[in-house]
Every structure is written in structure tokens, then in C-alpha cells.
Amino acid sequence: MKRFLWWGLSLCLYMGLQTMLFAQSNLPISSSQQPLKYRIAFIDPRFQLTKEQFMEVSQQAAEIWQTETGKTYFTYDSEAQLSINLIYDDHQIIKNEQQNSLNTLLQKQEQWSLKNEEIVLNKQEISQLSSDLNKKKISLRAEFEQYQRDVTRFNQGEHQYYRADELKERQKQLEQKSENIKNESNDLNFKIQLLNLKIKELNQEQSDLAALKTQFKLEQKISIEPFHKGLFSQNQIQIYGYTSLNDLRLTLAHEFGHALGLKHTTDPKSLMYPLLKEQDIHNFKLTNSDLELLGSIYSSIKENH
Ligand SMILES: [Zn+2]
Numbered sequence: 144m145k146r147f148l149w150w151g152l153s154l155c156l157y158m159g160l161q162t163m164l165f166a167q168s169n170l171p172i173s174s175s176q177q178p179l180k181y182r183i184a185f186i187d188p189r190f191q192l193t194k195e196q197f198m199e200v201s202q203q204a205a206e207i208w209q210t211e212t213g214k215t216y217f218t219y220d221s222e223a224q225l226s227i228n229l230i231y232d233d234h235q236i237i238k239n240e241q242q243n244s245l246n247t248l249l250q251k252q253e254q255w256s257l258k259n260e261e262i263v264l265n266k267q268e269i270s271q272l273s274s275d276l277n278k279k280k281i282s283l284r285a286e287f288e289q290y291q292r293d294v295t296r297f298n299q300g301e302h303q304y305y306r307a308d309e310l311k312e313r314q315k316q317l318e319q320k321s322e323n324i325k326n327e328s329n330d331l332n333f334k335i336q337l338l339n340l341k342i343k344e345l346n347q348e349q350s351d352l353a354a355l356k357t358q359f360k361l362e363q364k365i366s367i368e369p370f371h372k373g374l375f376s377q378n379q380i381q382i383y384g385y386t387s388l389n390d391l392r393l394t395l396a397h398e399f400g401h402a403l404g405l406k407h408t409t410d411p412k413s414l415m416y417p418l419l420k421e422q423d424i425h426n427f428k429l430t431n432s433d434l435e436l437l438g439s440i441y442s443s444i445k446e447n448h
Pocket of ligand 1: 401416417
């Protein structure tokens, strides 16, 4: 099975020769000046598009040809030969898979960023705690040194300044402070260990993410073969995919152009350009190059008759 996927890039597979023959041999509008009749034959339910919606879009596509020319080129007829079909096949499956893996990737990236932010805050908190603890240690050391000096004096007999029970009380307090600092220090070490674990996890996730990204790019590369969203061949317009109703409308209008016997233009803003990319997708009007193409077909037909 052929795999095409080049979403949003390649508008249509144009079968130039076949279409030209068709345009000159049995194109209803060229011989009778009657509008080309079309019908909607098949809509794959996986597109989740109702027939009414598709009818409306196809009417809008037909109006694109009418607005600038004042002529009705296309008209709906449930008995028409020209059928339009919305075909769901592996184009859409591949595209959905790719969209899903892209969503997963973006989600994982978002989660990673949140974790990273949390870790940055955590680091700041730990560094604040560590600096507070250091200050407490310095202050305790100073108190302890003072205490030792006072004990020395006491032992040298300066009993008028220092009482034994006072010194004992100070010793108890210092021991308590020292115990507190030890506990805080243990807490802090535990927090640092946890943080290091989180950082290790985060780094692992980052390399997993990088691997996923590489894989995703690889998958995209493999699937970059031209994917044609639309195809016109004798009596049939097949639409294989679209990204929005505006996209569908223009894709259909483009295939309508082929059904009239038109070839491709070289003007990227025109409807009959092979890629749908630079056109004004929301408010499209036929360009001069589209109209010239239309004019050349109809004047050559007039000359022949
Ligand atoms: Zn085309």
C-alpha cells in the first residue's frame, strides 16, 4: 500500500494529460455552456462530517468560481456523473498517529518544564535553609568558645563572676542548641538527597524526551512522500483529507478547477497552484492567473466550435 503524507503541502495529484483529454472530449460546460453537474456520493463517517455540511462546503467551493466570473460553473444534481467522495484511508490514520505522538511529546515536555520549575524552587529553598543553618552554626561556635573561656576563668578561681549552676545551665542550653542544629542538618541532608534524586529523574526524562523527539522527526522524514489531499480523475473527485473546513473548501474548489479542464498555475496565491499554502484560505478570491487559465480554456473551445 502506498503511504503518502505531506500534510498541508501538496494539494493534489494532477493528471494533466488525462484531464486535458477529458476537458476537450466530454466536458459538459464547454460544449453546452451548461453548469457542470456534481453529486456527493460518499463520505467516510470517520471524518465526522455530515452530508449537509459537505454540501454546504461544496456549494461554497462552487461559489468561488462564480463570484469573480459571474457565471455558474457548477450545480448540484443527485443524478450527476461527476461524483465527489470523501475517502478515509491510511493517510488519515498516519496523520492521526502523528498528531497523537506530537500531543504526547508536547504534554511530556510541559510536565518536564513544570518539574524543572519545581526543582529550581526547591534548590532555592534548600540553599536558603543551608545558609540559615550555617549562620546558626557560626553563632553556636562563638557561644561555645565564650562558654569555654568562662569555664577556664571559673576554674582559675574567678568565682565572683561565674556561678557553677549558671555555667551548668549554659552548658545544657548549648547542648540543646547543638542537638537542634544536628537535627536540622539531618533534615537538610535528607532534602538534598531527595532533590538529587529528582534531578537525576529529570535528567533521565530529558534524555527520554530527546530520544522521543528524534524518533518523531525520523517518522516524519520517512513519511515525507507527497500526499495528495485531492484527486480528480474522470467523473470523480476524491478528497483524502483536510485540516479545516476552509481547507476542504479550497481543496474542493481546486479539484473543481481540474474538472473544468484547468491545469496548474505557477502563482502560489492562486487556486490552481499545486500547493495550498500561501492562498488566503479564509476569504479566497480567484486570482488573475486563475482567471487567465479559465479564459484560455474557454477561448480555445470557442475557436474550435
Ligand atoms: Zn491540482
